[in-house]
Amino acid sequence: xxxxxxxxxxxxxxxxxxxxxxxxxxxxxxxxxxxxxxxxxxxxxxxxxxxxxxxxxxxxxxxxxxxxxxxxxxxxxxxxxxxxxxxxxxxxxxxxxxxxxxxxxxxxxxxxxxxxxxxxxxxxxxxxxxxxxxxxxxxxxxxxxxxxxxxxxxxxxxxxxxxxxxxxxxxxxxxxxxxxxxxxxxxxxxxxxxxxxxxxxxxxxxxxxxxxxxxxxxxxxxxxxxxxxxxxxxxxxxxxxxxxxxxxxxxxxxxxxxxxxxxxxxxxxxxxxxxxxxxxxxxxxxxxxxxxxxxxxxxxxxxxxxxxxxxxxxxxxxxxxxxxxxxxxxxxxxxxxxxxxxxxxxxxxxxxxxxxxxxxxxxxxxxxxxxxxxxxxxxxxxxxxxxxxxxxxxxxxxxxxxxxxxxxxxxxxxxxxxxxxxxxxxxxxxxxxxxxxxxxxxxxxxxxxxxxxxx
Amino acid sequence: xxxxxxxxxxxxxxxxxxxxxxxxxxxxxxxxxxxxxxxxxxxxxxxxxxxxxxxxxxxxxxxxxxxxxxxxxxxxxxxxxxxxxxxxxxxxxxxxxxxxxxxxxxxxxxxxxxxxxxxxxxxxxxxxxxxxxxxxxxxxxxxxxxxxxxxxxxxxxxxxxxxxxxxxxxxxxxxxxxxxxxxx
Numbered sequence: 001x002x003x004x005x006x007x008x009x010x011x012x013x014x015x016x017x018x019x020x021x022x023x024x025x026x027x028x029x030x031x032x033x034x035x036x037x038x039x040x041x042x043x044x045x046x047x048x049x050x051x052x053x054x055x056x057x058x059x060x061x062x063x064x065x066x067x068x069x070x071x072x073x074x075x076x077x078x079x080x081x082x083x084x085x086x087x088x089x090x091x092x093x094x095x096x097x098x099x100x101x102x103x104x105x106x107x108x109x110x111x112x113x114x115x116x117x118x119x120x121x122x123x124x125x126x127x128x129x130x131x132x133x134x135x136x137x138x139x140x141x142x143x144x145x146x147x148x149x150x151x152x153x154x155x156x157x158x159x160x161x162x163x164x165x166x167x168x169x170x171x172x173x174x175x176x177x178x179x180x181x182x183x184x185x186x187x188x189x190x191x192x193x194x195x196x197x198x199x200x201x202x203x204x205x206x207x208x209x210x211x212x213x214x215x216x217x218x219x220x221x222x223x224x225x226x227x228x229x230x231x232x233x234x235x236x237x238x239x240x241x242x243x244x245x246x247x248x249x250x251x252x253x254x255x256x257x258x259x260x261x262x263x264x265x266x267x268x269x270x271x272x273x274x275x276x277x278x279x280x281x282x283x284x285x286x287x288x289x290x291x292x293x294x295x296x297x298x299x300x301x302x303x304x305x306x307x308x309x310x311x312x313x314x315x316x317x318x319x320x321x322x323x324x325x326x327x328x329x330x331x332x333x334x335x336x337x338x339x340x341x342x343x344x345x346x347x348x349x350x351x352x353x354x355x356x357x358x359x360x361x362x363x364x365x366x367x368x369x370x371x372x373x374x375x376x377x378x379x380x381x382x383x384x385x386x387x388x389x390x391x392x393x394x395x396x397x398x399x400x401x402x403x404x405x406x407x408x409x410x411x412x413x414x415x416x417x418x419x420x421x422x423x424x425x426x427x428x429x430x431x432x433x434x435x436x437x438x439x440x441x442x443x444x445x446x447x448x449x450x451x452x453x454x455x
Numbered sequence: 456x457x458x459x460x461x462x463x464x465x466x467x468x469x470x471x472x473x474x475x476x477x478x479x480x481x482x483x484x485x486x487x488x489x490x491x492x493x494x495x496x497x498x499x500x501x502x503x504x505x506x507x508x509x510x511x512x513x514x515x516x517x518x519x520x521x522x523x524x525x526x527x528x529x530x531x532x533x534x535x536x537x538x539x540x541x542x543x544x545x546x547x548x549x550x551x552x553x554x555x556x557x558x559x560x561x562x563x564x565x566x567x568x569x570x571x572x573x574x575x576x577x578x579x580x581x582x583x584x585x586x587x588x589x590x591x592x593x594x595x596x597x598x599x600x601x602x603x604x605x606x607x608x609x610x611x612x613x614x615x616x617x618x619x620x621x622x623x624x625x626x627x628x629x630x631x632x633x634x635x636x637x638x639x
Contacts, residue, residue: 017480017504017604142542151542153551155561163565167572174579185594185602186504205583206592209602211516213586214506219520220582227528227571238564439505446481 010104010444013287017442021186024434024441027283028187028196032431035282043423050417053410054129062132064410071393071405076126078385079415082267083123083422084165084239085260085381089268090116091172092232094179098225104296106440107288111279112272113176114433118425119271120169122418127162129414157241164238168231175224181207182217183434236264243388249326250335250392253318259311263381266304266351270377273297275426277371279435288436295364301377302358309352330392339404340391343383350380473499474615475597475634476608476625483629484606485509490624491610499609502601520585524578531573535566595639605631611638 011020056064067074090112097105128134140162142152152159185207187200207213240260243251253259273294280289319331335344354376357363364370395402407415429435478484485507491498492513501510510516539562543549548556583589601607608625612635615621622633 021603142538150549151547153549154539154543154565155551155554155558160564160568163568163572167568167575170572171575174575178579178582181588182505182602188594189599189602201594202591204594205588205590206594207588207602208594208596209502209504210596211501211503211510211514212518213588214503215511215516215518216520216582216586218506219518220578223521223524223578224575227574230567231571234564234568238568443505 010106010290010292011288011441012290015287015445017445020441020445021190021438023285023287024183024436024438025187025190027430027435028432029191033282036427036431040424040427043420043427046416046420047424048417048420049413050415050420053413053417054125056410057129057414058134062130064408066405066408066411068403068405070396070401070403071390073389073393074405075407075411075415076130078382078389079418080123080126080130081239081260081385081389082382083119083126083418084236085264085267085385086271086378087116087119087123087168087172087268088232088236088261088264089272090114090119091168091175091228092265092268093272094175095225095229095232098221099229103444104293106444107290107293107436108272108276108297109440110176110179110433110437111275111429111435112268113172113179114429115271115275115426116172116268117169117176118422118429119268120165120172121425122422124165124169125414125418125421127165157238157245160238161242164231164235168235171224171228171231175221175228178217178220178224179437179440180433181205182209183438185209186438187434232265233261236260248392248396249324249330250315250388253315255311255314255318262304262307262311263384266301266308267378267381269297269300269304270374270381273301273370273374274378277367277374279430281367283430283435285436288441291365294367294370298358298364298370301355301374305352305355305358305377309348312348312352326397330395334391334395335387338391339394340387343386344391347380347383347387350376351384354380471638472612472635473597473638474610474612474618474621474625475632475636476610476630477598477632477634478606478608478629479604479631480629481505481507481509481606484608485513487625487628487630488513488608490628491621494620494624496621496624497611497614499611501609502596502598502607504602504604504606520578520581523581524574527574527577528570531570532566535569535573536562539565597634597636597639 015023065074065076067076090109093105093112094109096102097109128137131137140152140159142154181204184200184204188197188204191197191200237257237260240256244253244256246252276289276294276297280286280294316331316336319327334340354373357369357373363373390405394404476484476487478487481503484501484503488498488501488510498514501507501514503510540557543562544557550556596602596607597609598605598607608630610621612618625633
């Protein structure tokens with residue numbers, strides 16, 4: 001039997017199996033608190049603005065954006081990559097820790113997976129609106145058509161991207177949903193409300209918890225986990241090839257796939273920390289999301305931050321050491337200095353310097369500071385994508401095509417809209433789904449130097 | 456104190472009656488199952504709030520799920536690669552800037568991703584079919600709290616020779632309740 005002497009107690013308090021169900025189901029049973037109602041109102045308003053901005057885009061065309069011939073990719077691609085990055089953590093968290101048999105994942109994986117699904121949905125919106133004519137979306141599908149017949153280009157990173165993200169969304173959502181089935185059964189059998197019994201009963205798929213159901217469930221989890229681990233690495237590698245396979249200075253780099261994957265995990269873990277602190281604070285689930293959990297995430301973040309810092313330094317070093325004048329120009333005159341200096345240094349400060357505060361135990365233990373740092377990381381990761389996309393495109397090989405770029409209200413609106421869609425999804429998740437995997441937490445109740453000692 | 460309850464009166468039903476042992480934790484259930492196995496008492500099934508590898512071992516539960524998933528992957532990889540080569544090389548080769556139409560290494564990405572997707576979809580379908588679960592299905596289980604905090608062992612009454620000894624064994628190992636009820 002796995003014991004976690006190193007990590008200590010995984011759950012605090014005098015918990016019984018029944019108490020665990022009760023604690024985790026409480027937010028579903030209780031009336032929604034006022035902060036939740038206020039938050040969902042704001043989120044829905046933001047989402048509505050986003051939908052309107054999308055309508056404007058589709059109605060009047062991409063001309064409502066400030067993208068131009070040189071900076072053909074703007075906020076939409078920045079935000080697409082940003083959301084995909086955030087969407088990486090859930091699966092990375094669940095899958096890697098599942099296949100490494102890390103039991104401390106159990107309190108966190110459900111929320112991380114939910115975050116993944118909503119973030120990937122937000123990311124998926126961007127390529128569709130960027131098509132200009134989204135009703136022709138099906139052109140990217142490989143099917144025997146009447147236009148040639150002409151098949152899609154299977155060698156194109158943009159097509160890989162479409163396939164990878166669709167697959168990632170479907171697999172993450174399936175993994176998340178099937179993880180919830182036994183918990184829906186718990187709610188179905190525990191609730192006294194007839195309506196809830198019917199709804200959760202429908203979604204529980206007739207789950208009984210018999211030995212064969214559990215055995216197959218375990219096998220399914222490991223099969224999905226094993227293959228999704230490949231996706232965690234491949235999806236953002238593929239996103240990076242959208243850039244790396246071009247010849248634009250600052251993009252044409254072999255560093256890109258691992259750099260993107262690590263960056264994605266970095267931003268995703270930061271968002272996991274943000275959400276975990278919110279759940280812990282507002283739903284009083286500190287016995288499940290313990291200091292030890294947040295400590296572990298903070299340690300991962302400080303380690304990944306070092307990798308990010310090294311990647312930034314490597315890019316600059318290689319630009320100089322290669323002697324390539326275009327690379328030199330891009331990094332030394334259009335990033336470290338130049339029009340986009342602020343964005344470059346904001347990226348360095350937010351991603352490589354501020355997270356170093358997590359070396360200090362006091363910082364790791366202070367939830368307010370940890371929360372602020374996690375927000376800074378996500379801000380920094382947004383600036384990173386801005387740097388990659390806008391600086392390289394704004395000043396390429398031909399000075400006559402140099403231009404600058406700033407977004408229109410429509411572009412900003414779509415971004416705020418996706419923030420609203422994401423937070424609406426997360427808030428609905430808080431209210432209607434067990435935020436912590438009930439059956440998985442019960443598995444670790446007796447682990448870690450027997451329970452019931454409150455810290 | 457162990458409560459013993461009988462919920463069956465009809466003689467026909469008696470043939471189809473289960474003995475239900477209810478435990479408060481996994482350890483007691485596993486201990487009782489080990490003791491029963493030692494005495495060669497046949498056990499029908501368990502219903503627990505979470506999976507237990509001890510239970511799988513005692514009941515000798517096995518599944519070929521991972522092997523089947525591997526087969527799905529194998530079929531998918533061959534099928535997808537053939538499809539991509541058929542469309543891009545044989546059916547309608549398109550000249551993209553003079554690049555070779557037979558661009559095998561770059562076919563790998565799509566092949567891998569769609570293989571993963573295929574394995575996922577087919578595995579989920581297999582799971583649903585084998586476990587017989589689907590949206591809206593009504594759950595039938597002997598004890599409703601087995602999805603919450605009770606660990607349930609089910610024995611077929613007709614296959615037990617010494618019922619009193621089995622019940623004693625269950626209570627010795629911590630069964631909080633022993634029921635007799637019609638099999639589901």
